[in-house]
Amino acid sequence: MAFDNLSDRMQMALRRVRGKGRLTENDIEEMMKEVRLSLLEADVNFKVVKSFTKEVKEKALGEKILKGLNPGQQVVKIVNDELTKLMGEKTALLELNLTGITKIMMVGLQGAGKTTTAGKLANLVRKTNNLKPLLVALDIYRPAAIEQLKTIGQQLDIDVFELGIFVKPSVIIAKAMVYAEQNGHNLIIADTAGRLHIDEKMMQELVEVKEILKPHEILLTVDSMTGQDAVTVASSFNEQLSVTGAILTKLDGDTRGGAALSLRQVTQIPIKYMGMGEKLDQLEVFHPERMASRILGMGDVMTLVDKVTDNLDEDDMMSLMEKMMSGNYNYNDFLKQLKMIKKMGSLGGIMKLIPGVSKMMKNSNIDEKQLVYIEVIINSMTKEERKKPDLIAKSSSRRKRIASGSGRKVSDVNKLIQNLDQQKMMMKRMGSMNPQQMASGNPLSGMTAPKAKKGKGKNRGGFRR
Amino acid sequence: MGFFNSLFNKKEKKLNREKYRIGMAKTRNSVFGSLKELIDSNSKFDDDFFDELEEIFIMADIGVNTVVKFVAHLRSEIELNKTESSDDVKDLIVEEMFKLYVKDEIVSSNLDILDDRLNIVLFVGVNGVGKTTTIGKIAYEYLNKGKKVMMVAGDTFRAGAIEQLKIWSERVKCSFYSKEEGSDPSSVIYDAIQLAKETSVDLLLIDTAGRLQNKINLMKELEKVNKVIGREVPEAPHETLLVIDATTGQNGLVQAKVFNEVTDITGVVLSKLDGTAKGGIALGIKDELNIPIKYVGLGEKIEDLEPFDIEEYIYGLFADIF
Structure with missing residues (x-):
């Protein structure tokens, strides 16, 4: 697809605007068209899009372009900031009843993921708040729904209360409450049947359950792939039940999840958790700011990519990439790469743009001086050595000579050799990615402690496009 | 007017139409009610009109690309023909959507199911779209046509999935094959095909686990399933149906693309169309990938599955504007 994300769209709209110090109304108008399409493609409700672009337009009008940003980046920044604001700036927490039984009711359309989420939530809250959960099976309609909840309960070692499919949910929940009281459960999570918000009879059933349970939380489970209808569904559930929070499911997919924004904007319901996979520990507290860049179809990494592509000759980069892939990557290429990194500006600044990296940077020392040292070391190599890294790797006398020539320690030379090998390995792995992504990956590989690169999730999202 | 009348009066499919009408009543009221307003309140068809038209189609989740293209086309038609009356514009919209x-082709919603052979239909899709329920409904349809039907529980992953399909098989009274939870789906399906051959089953309906299309391993698993089926029965699966939830937005298009790369999707089942969502993404899928819609799900009852009929669908969407 040509326009996978807002940044690409902006670049297209901006060809004419580039170089201007201030944006005219026309420029912004053009850009807002792209913002609009981009948000629509992300499934943000069209009414929300309309009011949103209007606001951003007013904000952007007349704003002076920040040094170092082109007008496109500037507008992307405004859009991102505003979007983050709309998503709610801080994480919404679960309402817990610390002295008695915390009661939660899961509601939503069919197939949104209520049952799985009920299990995940019980598991998560048990862990974080040390509660003793009870899952209650109120879905008496969908074949094997109770079976499903029981299996999940078994897997998690959590009690499941059920009375089969022939007892009314309002009766089941009343009995479940007594059971919880008697058995020392201090968290009830009721898994209700999926239903259409326009099904009056079924909605009435929920109202009855609510009246008996008097839940602290009514959580609306919303499939993150939902389109324009998310607003209708959420508003309707909210009107009939006064929903206290939402859980966005299936976010481990590749949907951009604009429904989240619509939900927030139209109903004001805070999103509390997000489902990140089918495993029962894959439920996370929702982070609004991450959602904003996802809806835009980019991490801040896109800004980085812009920086890179603005500063570097693409042909140059492609030939470098090819070299890397071929496995003939040598010190000359390493040096060229360093120069590219330098061109892009401060390493620390670039790293911060990559989502998730700023956090890990705290733990790993990236010393910009290192870059200079590496350059010096490479400059102390002979032409032959630069072309054939093996020469150095195999000869300790060469390493010694290079170290003394560059005024560094032999251990520094060894580290460089390791770095080069790491780079090569990384390149092999990256073979399937595209050049822009690699460009953002490179500076990481050579310069960070190996520990920082490993570990789950640290880079997660960083290379999503 | 002309086109519209000929489209809907010549046919005598009252029952179906009634179902669409009930199923999609909310759809019409919420979205295309505003279309009527828009057209009737506009005496001239200018930028604002087309912008709003665009929004109305986008609201139905028809893919953004498709909508932009479609509205641009409408605009040029209206300008070219100097269309002025709002009735003509309405006709034009329906006609162009049709x-x-x-696309000047014959689009059939019939499944490729023949007599005297083992027909295999594979059901795929992301999680929670209604694959299992759809299988139950299709089984019911073909049992009523006198076919010998068997269901296979290829979703060995999700808790309760096997049980769910089994209950459906008991409801419709057809044979059912499964292994224990956690089995390799390919081996389940392989065995089921052997059994189907031995017992001269006419129609084998294969359920698979819901999978998000960006899960590479799960998509590989599906590829393998597909291969196994093709190896055991040449030309099979005869149909691979992608079930899409009508509430799905633009991601539906991505789903169709990626699943199609792995399994060669022959049709879309648009489920849960009885809500307020319009399922317009299916039109986007047809437009961009040329994959036809075969069925629409209009309720939870066993008979609430209808062969897709574009005329009925458009009628369902537009009935209020006429």
Whole structure:
């Protein structure tokens, strides 16, 4: 697809605007068209899009372009900031009843993921708040729904209360409450049947359950792939039940999840958790700011990519990439790469743009001086050595000579050799990615402690496009 | 007017139409009610009109690309023909939407199910779209046509999935094959095909686990399933149906693309169309990938599955504007 994300769209709209110090109304108008399409493609409700672009337009009008940003980046920044604001700036927490039984009711359309989420939530809250959960099976309609909840309960070692499919949910929940009281459960999570918000009879059933349970939380489970209808569904559930929070499911997919924004904007319901996979520990507290860049179809990494592509000759980069892939990557290429990194500006600044990296940077020392040292070391190599890294790797006398020539320690030379090998390995792995992504990956590989690169999730999202 | 009348009066499919009408009543009221307003309140068809038209189609989740293209086309038609009356514009919209779907081809919603052979239909899709329920409904349809039907529980992953399909098989009274939870789906399906051959089953309906299309391993698993089926029965699966939830937005298009790369999707089942969502993404899928819609799900009852009929669908969407 040509326009996978807002940044690409902006670049297209901006060809004419580039170089201007201030944006005219026309420029912004053009850009807002792209913002609009981009948000629509992300499934943000069209009414929300309309009011949103209007606001951003007013904000952007007349704003002076920040040094170092082109007008496109500037507008992307405004859009991102505003979007983050709309998503709610801080994480919404679960309402817990610390002295008695915390009661939660899961509601939503069919197939949104209520049952799985009920299990995940019980598991998560048990862990974080040390509660003793009870899952209650109120879905008496969908074949094997109770079976499903029981299996999940078994897997998690959590009690499941059920009375089969022939007892009314309002009766089941009343009995479940007594059971919880008697058995020392201090968290009830009721898994209700999926239903259409326009099904009056079924909605009435929920109202009855609510009246008996008097839940602290009514959580609306919303499939993150939902389109324009998310607003209708959420508003309707909210009107009939006064929903206290939402859980966005299936976010481990590749949907951009604009429904989240619509939900927030139209109903004001805070999103509390997000489902990140089918495993029962894959439920996370929702982070609004991450959602904003996802809806835009980019991490801040896109800004980085812009920086890179603005500063570097693409042909140059492609030939470098090819070299890397071929496995003939040598010190000359390493040096060229360093120069590219330098061109892009401060390493620390670039790293911060990559989502998730700023956090890990705290733990790993990236010393910009290192870059200079590496350059010096490479400059102390002979032409032959630069072309054939093996020469150095195999000869300790060469390493010694290079170290003394560059005024560094032999251990520094060894580290460089390791770095080069790491780079090569990384390149092999990256073979399937595209050049822009690699460009953002490179500076990481050579310069960070190996520990920082490993570990789950640290880079997660960083290379999503 | 002309086109519209000929489209809907010549046919005598009252029952179906009634179902669509009930199923999609909310759809019409919420979205295309505003279309009527828009057209009736506009005496001239200018930028604002087309912008709003665009929004109305986008609201139905028809893919953004498709909508932009479609509205631009409408605009040029209206300008070219100097269309002025709002009735003519309404006709034009319906007619063009019809053309957008059929594209001068014959689009059939029939499944490729023949007599005297083992027919295999594979059901795929992301999680929670209604694959299992759809299988139950299709089994019911073909049992009523006198076919010998067997269901296979290829979803060995999700808790309760096997049980769910089994209950459906008991409801419709057809044979059912499964292994224990956690089995390799390919081996389940392989065995089921052998059994189907031995017992001269006419129609084998294969359920698979819901999977998000960006899960590479799960998509590989599906590829393998597909291969196994093709190896055991040449030309099979005869149909691979992608079930899409009508509430799905633009991601539906991505789903169709990626699943199609792995399994060669022959049709879409648009489920849960009885809500307020319009399922317009299916039109986007047809437009961009040329994959037809075969069925629409209009309720939870066993008979609430209808063969897709573009005329009925458009009628369902537009009935209020006429």
